[in-house]
Amino acid sequence: MPELTTKSPLTPTTFNTQQQAIPFSLGLLLIIAVIALAVGAVPIPISEIFSNIINGSTLENTYSTLDNTPSLNRIILFDIRLPRVVLSIFVGAALGVCGAAMQALFRNPLADPGLIGVAGGGALGAVMVIVLSNSLFSQFTQTVGIYALPLGAMLGCLGVCGIIYRISHHQGHLTVMTLLLAGIAVNAIVGSLIGLLTLVSDDSELRELTFWTMGNLGGNHWALTFPVLCCIGISLFGILRLAKPLNIYLLGEYQAQHLGINVTLLKKQVFFFTALAVGAAVSISGMIGFIGFVVPHLVRLLIGPDHRFLLPTSMLFGAGLLTLADIVARVAIIPAELPIGLITSAIGGPFFLAVLYKQAIKISQ
């Protein structure tokens, strides 16, 4: 009988990769975030960023310099770039974590948050506001002002998610197979409604909604960003707490139940938090594809499927990747901007293919 008592819990390589993934991705995110604050149409030296953040980190201080005129760089830093970078971090984190959670919920590596209607619902809400703001919804747009578009998108999200939830919810149980099929059907209906609205839109509306579906993180100040950050923050906290139950859930629904997990409650929590986080993200940034699908997939290839590591690493990696993509979006064609959805697909696609290719070589050897 081989002696096993001195054996380490996991092979050194697996264990180390898992342990190091979180600090590594956190470091990467911080570096990307600092670069994101520095580069842009007006470059700000990194030393100035640090001195500004250390000396006067609050907005009030920005305006209380001796001559009462804040430096241009400070305004750019605190009013334009910081909210944008913070937003990209939160939106990227939400997409990364929710993608991982969806893939666990459906027990399928091909799932993404779009399946439960967040993307389609958000788009429908946004398109309705854009196209109908001058006619049907003029009252609504006047009342809520700048919040009209994000609010419309968020309501669309929650509405469509709610319909899909109601269809798949029977006698206290949420059936994953029904959820998947209902998601596909409802998304198709939503798609046709969007098409219908596109048909009746004029040229400028058409342009606006086209750009909305390609995503954009710019032009949002703190007043718009803050509610989104709150929604995403709550959801991320909620989902990260579910890491262990989600691991057990991957054994199978009955098996998880036998191990003492309230499977129905777990599924409902994942559904709710994902709808809230991605709904909030979509409402302000438009549709940003690929991150929610590719990030968790990539992280799983690197460190394995254990959600205690997979969820936080996907969160940090998603945040880093989206922030990086946003840098490219801002600087690629100064003074104009590229839609970020194009960049995430353009960076993420080839990167993902390269990893797949490497994996294929590894397996065939």
Added chain:
Amino acid sequence: MSIKIDSLQVNIGEKKLLNNIHLTIPPDKLTLLIGPNGAGKSTLLKACTGDIAPTSGYIRLNQQPLHQYSAEQLSTLRAVMTQDYGIAFSFTVREVVSMGCFVYEQQIARSERECIVDDVMRFMHINTLADRQFTTLSGGEQQRTQLARVLAQLWHPYTHASPRYLFLDEPTSSLDIFHQYQVLALAKQLTQRNIGVLAVVHDLSLAASFADHLVLLEKGNIVTQGKPADVLQPHFLSAVYGISAEFFQHSEKFKPSVIIKETMRA
């Protein structure tokens, strides 16, 4: 204290899967279910684990109706190995087995859990596979890994004052002959730790060798139950399975078996 099943009936739609079942599963016995395909063995087992709700009748676990337990409470009282266990993502064998410790994870130290995982993996002879990915294993190795996980669930506390139970649905279906006997010998050992075992098996000789209490099912009814030598009588075997066979034990030194003369049904 035991599991008591009273006038249990399970229907799905119009179809009766189980009819008027009376059965007691005591914590110091190995109870085996046998019967042809579709006899209702798995359904009975699932009713006992709470996966299927009875249409009528009662199941009491340690004197309390089964449906009054929460999933969490049940998980400390019983472990279940099902027939199908697809795992979508590539966990290692050690990770899968460790999941069995989820129930008492908060109560003991990590090092103690690692010892338990090592113990059960050695028991099922999968310690050399610990770092392999579950999905790359053979059918038998996967089955032994799942068994190790299920055992881990009952490994702490090692003995428990109130009776616990283990449910195994065809635990030996993919195993070689050595591991078939090993698994049932292990199940029998568990009964000495105040753990009652209910298992479904197909191999009649295996059932004859290990069962303390043998239950023969056909078309949702219990045909007979009792000691193996009494249940495995030629007239029962021919009526239920359509085989002409006999219970046979050479001497004390050998395990009993069921020997077959001929099959009667086409």
